[in-house]
Amino acid sequence: MCPTNRPKNSNKDSELLIMTILILIGLGILGGMAGGWFFQKIRFPQVVGYIVIGLLLGESGLRVIDSAGLASMRSVNIFALGIIGFLVGGELKLAGFKKYARQFITILLFEGICATILVALSTALIVWKITHCIPAAIASGLVLGAISSATDPASTIDVIWEYRAKGVLTAAIVAIVALDDALALTLYGLCSSTAQLLTSNTGSVMRSLGQVFTELAASVALGTAFAVAVVLFLKRFARNERAAAMTIGMLALVIGIADAGKLDVILAAMMVGFLLVNLLPRRSEEVFRLLRAFATPIYIIFFVMVGARLALKDMPLWLWGIVLTYIVGRNFGKAAGSWAGAKLTGAAPSVRNYLGLGLFAQGGVAIGLAIVAGDKLGRIPVTKDLLLSDMIVYVVTATTLLLQLIGPVSVKLSLRKSGEEGKNLTEEDIMNDLKVKDLLGGQPPPLRESSSIADAVKYFTRYDLLIYPVVDDNNAIRGILTFESLKDILSDRECWGWLLVADIMTPVTEAASPEETLHSVYDRMQQLRIDQMPVIGETERKPLGVIDLRGIRQAVNSELLKRGI
Amino acid sequence: MTSSDAPSHDPVDFSDLEFADLLTPDRVLLLDKIDKRELLDKMIELTVRSGSFGSAESLRLGVFGREELMSTGIGLGIGIPHVRLKTVRHLTVTVAVVRDGVSNYESMDELPVRFVCMIVAREDQHSRHLRLLSRISGTFKNPAALEAALQCKTSAELFTLLTGRPA
Numbered sequence: 001m002c003p004t005n006r007p008k009n010s011n012k013d014s015e016l017l018i019m020t021i022l023i024l025i026g027l028g029i030l031g032g033m034a035g036g037w038f039f040q041k042i043r044f045p046q047v048v049g050y051i052v053i054g055l056l057l058g059e060s061g062l063r064v065i066d067s068a069g070l071a072s073m074r075s076v077n078i079f080a081l082g083i084i085g086f087l088v089g090g091e092l093k094l095a096g097f098k099k100y101a102r103q104f105i106t107i108l109l110f111e112g113i114c115a116t117i118l119v120a121l122s123t124a125l126i127v128w129k130i131t132h133c134i135p136a137a138i139a140s141g142l143v144l145g146a147i148s149s150a151t152d153p154a155s156t157i158d159v160i161w162e163y164r165a166k167g168v169l170t171a172a173i174v175a176i177v178a179l180d181d182a183l184a185l186t187l188y189g190l191c192s193s194t195a196q197l198l199t200s201n202t203g204s205v206m207r208s209l210g211q212v213f214t215e216l217a218a219s220v221a222l223g224t225a226f227a228v229a230v231v232l233f234l235k236r237f238a239r240n241e242r243a244a245a246m247t248i249g250m251l252a253l254v255i256g257i258a259d260a261g262k263l264d265v266i267l268a269a270m271m272v273g274f275l276l277v278n279l280l281p282r283r284s285e286e287v288f289r290l291l292r293a294f295a296t297p298i299y300i301i302f303f304v305m306v307g308a309r310l311a312l313k314d315m316p317l318w319l320w321g322i323v324l325t326y327i328v329g330r331n332f333g334k335a336a337g338s339w340a341g342a343k344l345t346g347a348a349p350s351v352r353n354y355l356g357l358g359l360f361a362q363g364g365v366a367i368g369l370a371i372v373a374g375d376k377l378g379r380i381p382v383t384k385d386l387l388l389s390d391m392i393v394y395v396v397t398a399t400t401l402l403l404q405l406i407g408p409v410s411v412k413l414s415l416r417k418s419g420e421e422g423k424n425l426t427e428e429d430i431m432n433d434l435k436v437k438d439l440l441g442g443q444p445p446p447l448r449e450s451s452s453i454a455d456a457v458k459y460f461t462r463y464d465l466l467i468y469p470v471v472d473d474n475n476a477i478r479g480i481l482t483f484e485s486l487k488d489i490l491s492d493r494e495c496w497g498w499l500l501v502a503d504i505m506t507p508v509t510e511a512a513s514p515e516e517t518l519h520s521v522y523d524r525m526q527q528l529r530i531d532q533m534p535v536i537g538e539t540e541r542k543p544l545g546v547i548d549l550r551g552i553r554q555a556v557n558s559e560l561l562k563r564g565i
Numbered sequence: 566m567t568s569s570d571a572p573s574h575d576p577v578d579f580s581d582l583e584f585a586d587l588l589t590p591d592r593v594l595l596l597d598k599i600d601k602r603e604l605l606d607k608m609i610e611l612t613v614r615s616g617s618f619g620s621a622e623s624l625r626l627g628v629f630g631r632e633e634l635m636s637t638g639i640g641l642g643i644g645i646p647h648v649r650l651k652t653v654r655h656l657t658v659t660v661a662v663v664r665d666g667v668s669n670y671e672s673m674d675e676l677p678v679r680f681v682c683m684i685v686a687r688e689d690q691h692s693r694h695l696r697l698l699s700r701i702s703g704t705f706k707n708p709a710a711l712e713a714a715l716q717c718k719t720s721a722e723l724f725t726l727l728t729g730r731p732a
Contacts, residue, residue, distance in 0.1 A: 489699065494706070495702060497639075503631075503695070
């Protein structure tokens with residue numbers, strides 16, 4: 001077609017779509033950050049803040065993000081899910097899991113099946129009470145039960161990262177949230193096909209299961225193929241930034257292909273992460289670190305959109321009864337199942353007692369499964385205004401909302417109770433936690449500019465520093481005396497009698513502030529190739545002491561010891 | 566006192582001062598009598614006029630501020646007012662010989678100051694500034710150096726003595 005004949009409207013529409021996507025991305029990131037910041041202040045995991053902002057902006061709130069906006073964000077969401085899958089896969093280091101493989105798989109089966117059974121029974125009972133229709137009750141029970149077995153890896157792992165958790169319970173949570181997607185899909189395939197048989201007399205359990213397993217196998221194969229490609233490329237790319245860019249490109253391809261082929265995006269991307277971290281454990285470390293930084297805004301948008309998507313305005317009141325039953329049954333099932341699985345396999349007490357608490361989050365994937373299940377179940381009325389398929393979507397949406405709010409908080413609680421919170425700290429984290437003012441004890445008084453050189457020499461013999469702040473009569477900083485400056489006149493003792501510290505001090509060109517983090521000041525000192533730096537008060541320009549690299553290293557080491565790391 | 570009566574001293578080598586590039590004839594003063602403040606003001610004015618410094622006021626603050634901390638009269642009739650400041654363009658020396666001495670200089674040995682050498686350096690010229698201070702005090706430790714400076718009849722003669730160059 002000749003370019004001049006192209007309809008102008010399609011150009012306008014695509015421009016509008018791009019603008020909408022960009023505005024939603026901007027709104028999502030900034031709004032989410034504000035929500036995350038607020039919830040962090042009130043000691044909630046930040047992910048809760050992202051979701052609440054989504055709720056406020058979305059279908060259940062101000063409708064700034066409406067269904068059209070949400071639809072335009074679909075590819076961003078799919079990409080986010082893939083990145084999350086990749087990073088979760090990167091947490092599955094075989095070296096740490098081999099020892100516990102049998103234990104984790106047993107617990108996974110117990111918690112998943114227990115939740116499914118309890119939710120299926122309790123919700124089926126309520127639906128039967130309302131509809132008096134046994135097939136509808138069993139069908140909804142089966143679908144809701146199967147969906148309830150999955151745990152949301154994204155928000156759970158996000159909390160684990162936020163609170164820097166490390167230990168056997170953390171390993172168990174990571175392994176189970178990574179693997180129970182596969183279990184949930186299997187249970188879902190089984191249950192939704194049975195439900196379909198019951199409600200429409202069509203479909204076959206075996207065929208449906210076969211389809212599920214084909215999908216799972218194809219996702220694993222796709223992930224494996226790309227993982228091999230990533231590993232081969234990583235061996236060639238020396239620079240980490242290039243390696244990270246290449247990995248992102250590869251992931252986009254995996255995610256796109258999996259989505260187009262209706263495969264499990266998370267599982268395929270997870271496979272890439274899993275194989276990468278285990279085949280190239282050292283080389284991939286920096287790539288995962290860069291990807292994690294890259295993923296932060298994607299995570300925020302993803303969770304804001306999760307909140308925005310939850311449409312609960314038109315939900316009948318009585319459905320909240322099923323919602324509560326679902327939540328109680330699911331959480332109790334997960335807790336009891338984890339406890340029983342852990343007890344049976346002799347798992348550590350922290351796993352036995354707190355694993356269940358760490359598995360409460362339910363992700364947006366559950367809503368997707370509910371919608372697909374709804375399509376399979378046909379048009380069965382539960383009440384005169386409500387179809388069974390809509391009921392399932394409402395219940396899963398509402399439970400997802402509540403469980404996304406409860407889940408991250410309970411993960412935090414489980415990590416705290418088990419004592420694994422804050423155990424995955426690096427020296428860099430400690431340096432970000434500590435401030436310059438934390439290291440300013442026992443400093444010598446500053447030198448006066450009118451002090452004699454003999455006095456200055458005494459400082460260098462008495463104290464262990466190589467620089468000293470010099471002050472005037474008002475205690476305001478005038479300069480610093482360095483050992484280098486003193487060296488120039490050390491041999492000329494005759495000058496000592498008539499030279500003053502003011503004559504040999506040097507101006508302050510670099511200084512630390514008491515509120516600065518050790519990480520920032522350490523980086524600056526390394527860049528400037530200096531060992532010590534004066535610390536100057538922010539308002540009155542009064543010297544507060546001297547900070548030195550050796551002191552920073554000592555403080556970080558003792559903090560690591562203090563925190564038992 | 567004739568030269569035959571004078572106590573014998575080591576010969577003075579003024580080239581140790583390395584004043585050749587630092588001093589110009591217009592920054593050499595030969596005076597009979599003057600007050601400390603007046604002398605320092607005059608020397609500041611000459612320094613500023615030489616173009617090595619931006620504002621006379623900030624130089625005055627620096628020089629007198631240093632004198633307030635402690636007098637720069639280091640004894641043996643020598644005064645070395647000195648300051649390092651950000652606004653200085655290059656290291657500059659200004660010299661004055663006061664034949665009758667500056668009696669209110671508050672020198673360390675309380676003797677009147679006869680040879681005054683003002684050094685104005687840039688803030689980052691730390692080592693050069695200290696070396697110069699050390700060379701001046703080292704040279705004028707020998708009383709013959711002051712004696713030779715006092716013998717000069719004109720400022721041009723004094724300039725030649727200190728730099729080895731004709732004025």
